[in-house]
Every structure is written in structure tokens, then in C-alpha cells.
Amino acid sequence: MEEEDEQEEMYEVQEILVDPKQKAVRIDKFVTDKLPRVSRNRVQNGIRSGSILVDGQPVKPNHKLSPGELISIVIPRHGDRPDGIVPQDIPLDIRYEDEAILIVHKPPGMVVHPGVGNPDGTLVNALAHYLSDTDIPVLPGNDNDRVGLVHRIDKDTSGLLVIAKTESAMSFLARQFFDHSIDRTYQAIVWGAPEPPDGTIERNIGRHPRFRQKYTVFDEDEGKVAITHYRTLSDMYYVSLCELKLETGRTHQIRVHMGSLGHPVFSDEKYGGDRIVKGTVYSKFKTFVERCFALCPRQALHAKSIGFIHPVSREYVHFDSELPEDMQSCLDRWHHYVDHRRANNQLEP
Structure with a gap:
């Protein structure tokens, strides 16, 4: 899941239209009564943080509701694991x-x-x-x-x-x-060179009808709306390094969308990136690609940066990261390989 469908998987999402006969009542009490599994304290935090709005506007926990007001709720779900999570000393x-x-x-x-x-x-x-x-x-x-x-x-x-x-x-x-106001940027090595090199993919995504562990693109009347913006950063003929920004957060969105263009993410076993998609059938090329697969034995996809409004300062903050060693080593090998073949006029169609 590049970003799992968060509104369904991770958040309690509701819209409640206040009944015309509703008597004046504090919003925190009203919402707590409507969401019996959510504590009043969590509801009040949601109101203060702006994740519970009235007619699209923030209010205070003591706001008295009026008939016809629309309450929109987005608060994190909390799990039900009775045994809790076992703390483990794993390096972070x-x-x-x-x-x-x-x-x-x-x-x-x-x-x-x-x-x-x-x-x-x-x-x-x-x-x-x-x-x-x-x-x-x-x-x-x-x-x-x-x-x-x-x-x-x-x-x-x-x-x-x-x-x-x-x-x-x-x-x-x-x-x-x-x-979707969070700025999230991914980088991926994909097979081939997208054409045009920069663009937007707008194709619905849903669970594959036959292979239930996979997702696929659908026509407008099926699946869920999914939008991915991509930009080619480096065209290495056989593969490209692309920057991708998600406007929606569907399961496996980048992998499915790029695969639908014929440019699956390199080394992605689930969506066809673990085989030679562009190049020759010659044994030397096959051996080279297999060595690249060995260097990066997973989908070559990296969540590179994230930006958002800070919950305390209310100022925009942005964080960036370097490509991990496996992807960078793979890229270096492709650059060297393609540069050598270009120098010797050996790039095949």
C-alpha cells in the first residue's frame, strides 16, 4: 500500500446532519453519543485539532449545535487487540x-x-x-x-x-x-521511459477480480478514483528514475498505475517488474539484469519526502530522505551500463 486507503482502514469517517428537531446540545456530547466506541476525550481532541468540523469550519468543544448543521468527522480508529502490542527493542x-x-x-x-x-x-x-x-x-x-x-x-x-x-x-x-493536503513524494525505478516523460495518470483502482491479493485499473464505473502525478528524473533507456506524487491513496497505487502504462516498478514481483520488460534477449543483458535484481530484491520504490502543517506550531514542515543503498546501487549500475552502450552505439530498440 503506497498509502493504504486511509479513510476506510485507519480513520473513523462520518458526516452527520443535525436533525431539525434536535435540541441545543454541546457538540462534544453529541458526537460522543453518536460514536459509542470513541471516548469524549478523543472527540474533544478531534474538535480542537480541526478533524471534527461543523459546516466545514472549526468550532470549540462547547459549541451548541443547531438544526441543519453538518458535522464532518475524521478521527483515527484505535485498534481492538486485547493483548496489546509487545514492545520490542528494534532499532529505529x-x-x-x-x-x-x-x-x-x-x-x-x-x-x-x-x-x-x-x-x-x-x-x-x-x-x-x-x-x-x-x-x-x-x-x-x-x-x-x-x-x-x-x-x-x-x-x-x-x-x-x-x-x-x-x-x-x-x-x-x-x-x-x-x-490529501499532505505533500508526499516517492521515487521509483521503472522499466522503460514513460511517454510523455511527465504526466498524470487518472485511472480507477480496485481489487483484481481473479487474483485477490492484487489490484488493477478499471473503467470509470468500477473501482475507486486514483490519481498519480509522475515526472521522469533520469531516462536510462531500459529503465527510468521517476518522481511520483499521490493525489489519492489507493492500495498499491503507484505500482498499479505505472504498470498500467507498461512501465512496472523495477523488481516488483507482484506487478510484473521482476522480469525483463525492455531490452534484448541476449544472455549478457539477462545476466546484467539478474544482478540488478539481486542488488534490489524488492520493488524499487521509496517514500522520499513528506510535508505537512505541524500539529503544534501550525507551520509547514518538510522532510526529505536519500535513496536507500539498494536502489542507489541499482541506479549506479544502470547508469554505467547505459553510458557504456551509448558510447559504443550499442543501444538496442
């Missing part, structure tokens, strides 16, 4: 930290949160341990399966994640993710 690559947030660089191969087949050893287990050793108040996340997560990336995708350290920070960030 923390790029920034303050009283409200962490910026963590996730390596490829690390699962973000526990699930079927991955009960522990995840980023969430590492966060539970790290946050328990600090004096900073921790979300009610150590007894559920979130521990500050407001978004996620795939196991085999590397890159930056923002982690909320307080309930109010989590609510504030959740609204930005839901509104």
Missing part, C-alpha cells in the same frame, strides 16, 4: 523528533504494523518500545495496534513515515491525510 532510524511527532525512515523489508503472518517484529512494536522509554505522554496506542500511525507504506517500500506522539497530534494529522 529517527530523522526528526519533538514533543508531538516523530519522522521515521523505514527500511525495506520491515512490516509497519502487526497482522496475519507478522505478529511482531514490526515498526509498531519498535515504536511501542521507544515511546515507553520516554517521559513524553504516549497515545493510547500501546494497548492497540496503532501506536501513533496515521499512514502506512508497504513492507518492501522504504522511506519516511510521520508518527504522532499525542492524541491531539494524531487527530490533527489525520484530517490532513484525509484531505
Whole structure:
């Protein structure tokens, strides 16, 4: 999931139209009554952080509702794991930290949160341990399966994640993710050279009708709206380095969209990037590609940067990261290979 469908998977999302016969009542009490599994404290934090709005505007927790007002709610779901999360002393690559947030660089191969087949050893287990050793108040996340997560990336995708350290920070960030106002930039090595080199892909995405672990593109009347903006940073003839920005956050969005153009992400086993898509059938080329696959044995996709309004300062902050070693080594090899063949007029159609 480049960005899993957060509004469905991670957030409690509702719109409530206040009944014409509704008597005057505080919004925090009204919403708490409507969401019995959400505490009044979480509702109040959601109101203060702007993730619960009335007619599209922020209000205070003591706002008295009037008939006909529309309440829009986006607050993080909290998990139900009765046994809680086991804190584990797993190293974290923390790029920034303050009283409200962490910026963590996730390596490829690390699962973000526990699930079927991955009960522990995840980023969430590492966060539970790290946050328990600090004096900073921790979300009610150590007894559920979130521990500050407001978004996620795939196991085999590397890159930056923002982690909320307080309930109010989590609510504030959740609204930005839901509104798609977070600036997220990915980089990917893809097969071939997209044409045009810069563009926008607008194709609906949904679960594959036959292969249920995969996703695919659909016509307008099926799937969910998905929009990806791409820009070619380096054209190496056989492969390209592309920058990608998500306007929506569908499961496997970048991988599915680029694959639909005939440019699957390099080394992506699920979507056809783990075979030779462009190049020759000669054994030397095949051997070269196999060595590149060995250097980067996962989809060559990296969540490079993230920018958002800070939940405390209310100022825009932006964080950037370098390509991980496996992708950079693969790129270096392709550059060297293509430069050599260009110099000898050996680039094949």
C-alpha cells in the first residue's frame, strides 16, 4: 500500500446532519453519543485539532449545535487487540523528533504494523518500545495496534513515515491525510521511459477480480478514483528514475498505475517488474539484469519526502530522505551500463 486507503482502514469517517428537531446540545456530547466506541476525550481532541468540523469550519468543544448543521468527522480508529502490542527493542532510524511527532525512515523489508503472518517484529512494536522509554505522554496506542500511525507504506517500500506522539497530534494529522493536503513524494525505478516523460495518470483502482491479493485499473464505473502525478528524473533507456506524487491513496497505487502504462516498478514481483520488460534477449543483458535484481530484491520504490502543517506550531514542515543503498546501487549500475552502450552505439530498440 503506497498509502493504504486511509479513510476506510485507519480513520473513523462520518458526516452527520443535525436533525431539525434536535435540541441545543454541546457538540462534544453529541458526537460522543453518536460514536459509542470513541471516548469524549478523543472527540474533544478531534474538535480542537480541526478533524471534527461543523459546516466545514472549526468550532470549540462547547459549541451548541443547531438544526441543519453538518458535522464532518475524521478521527483515527484505535485498534481492538486485547493483548496489546509487545514492545520490542528494534532499532529505529529517527530523522526528526519533538514533543508531538516523530519522522521515521523505514527500511525495506520491515512490516509497519502487526497482522496475519507478522505478529511482531514490526515498526509498531519498535515504536511501542521507544515511546515507553520516554517521559513524553504516549497515545493510547500501546494497548492497540496503532501506536501513533496515521499512514502506512508497504513492507518492501522504504522511506519516511510521520508518527504522532499525542492524541491531539494524531487527530490533527489525520484530517490532513484525509484531505490529501499532505505533500508526499516517492521515487521509483521503472522499466522503460514513460511517454510523455511527465504526466498524470487518472485511472480507477480496485481489487483484481481473479487474483485477490492484487489490484488493477478499471473503467470509470468500477473501482475507486486514483490519481498519480509522475515526472521522469533520469531516462536510462531500459529503465527510468521517476518522481511520483499521490493525489489519492489507493492500495498499491503507484505500482498499479505505472504498470498500467507498461512501465512496472523495477523488481516488483507482484506487478510484473521482476522480469525483463525492455531490452534484448541476449544472455549478457539477462545476466546484467539478474544482478540488478539481486542488488534490489524488492520493488524499487521509496517514500522520499513528506510535508505537512505541524500539529503544534501550525507551520509547514518538510522532510526529505536519500535513496536507500539498494536502489542507489541499482541506479549506479544502470547508469554505467547505459553510458557504456551509448558510447559504443550499442543501444538496442
